[in-house]
Each structure stands twice: as C-alpha cells, then as structure tokens.
Amino acid sequence: MTRSCSALGCTARDTGRSRERGISFHQFPVDAAQRREWIRAVNRVDPRSRRAWRPGPGAILCSRHFAEGDFECYGLRRKLRRGAVPSRFLPSVSKWHSSCTQAPISFPMSH
Numbered sequence: 001m002t003r004s005c006s007a008l009g010c011t012a013r014d015t016g017r018s019r020e021r022g023i024s025f026h027q028f029p030v031d032a033a034q035r036r037e038w039i040r041a042v043n044r045v046d047p048r049s050r051r052a053w054r055p056g057p058g059a060i061l062c063s064r065h066f067a068e069g070d071f072e073c074y075g076l077r078r079k080l081r082r083g084a085v086p087s088r089f090l091p092s093v094s095k096w097h098s099s100c101t102q103a104p105i106s107f108p109m110s111h
C-alpha cells in the first residue's frame with residue numbers, strides 16, 4: 001500500500017515519482033516529546049473521537065512541511081535533523097498556498 005503524507009490537505013504520496021521530484025518522506029519520531037511537537041504542528045483532529053489525531057504506525061510527513069534548514073544532506077540522501085519540527089503548509093501555522101509545489105531538486109545523473 002502506498003503511504004501518503006499525514007498533513008491535512010497534503011496529497012503527497014510516497015512513490016518513486018514523488019521522490020524523483022525531490023520530496024522525501026519522514027516517519028513520526030519515536031521520541032515522545034518530539035512526537036508531541038509533530039502532532040501539535042500537524043494540528044489534526046480525529047473526526048470520530050474529536051480528540052487530537054494520533055499518528056498510526058508508519059505515519060509519515062513529506063518534506064514540504066519542513067524548512068530547508070531542517071535537513072542534513074548525505075550525498076543524495078536527505079535526513080531530518082534531530083529535533084526538527086514541521087512548520088510549513090500546515091493549517092495552524094500558515095494558510096495553504098496555492099503555489100504549494102516545491103521547486104524540483106535536481107539530482108546529479110548517476111553514471
């Protein structure tokens with residue numbers, strides 16, 4: 001099953017195509033305190049319980065919700081910095097922009 005980004009209104013799906021476009025996907029942190037920060041940032045409500053939504057196992061956020069400085073680069077791979085909290089394109093923080101597409105990141109051709 002294809003996983004998709006847990007942010008409200010975000011349609012990014014974890015596919016090879018998304019990754020080619022420079023979108024990376026990141027699981028919710030295991031660390032309880034940081035996980036809470038993410039949940040707060042995502043600001044979703046469970047429609048059934050009307051309580052704060054909780055990420056299930058394998059819940060992910062796409063890289064569009066993180067600032068450029070939240071990433072560390074290892075060659076072609078991007079990794080979130082420790083303590084990074086999503087801050088972009090989330091309902092509580094900023095209005096959803098109509099131009100929410102991220103400029104594609106060009107990867108060097110592999111030989």
Ligand SMILES: [Zn+2]
Pocket residue numbers: 005006007010011012061062063064065
């Ligand atoms: Zn997303």
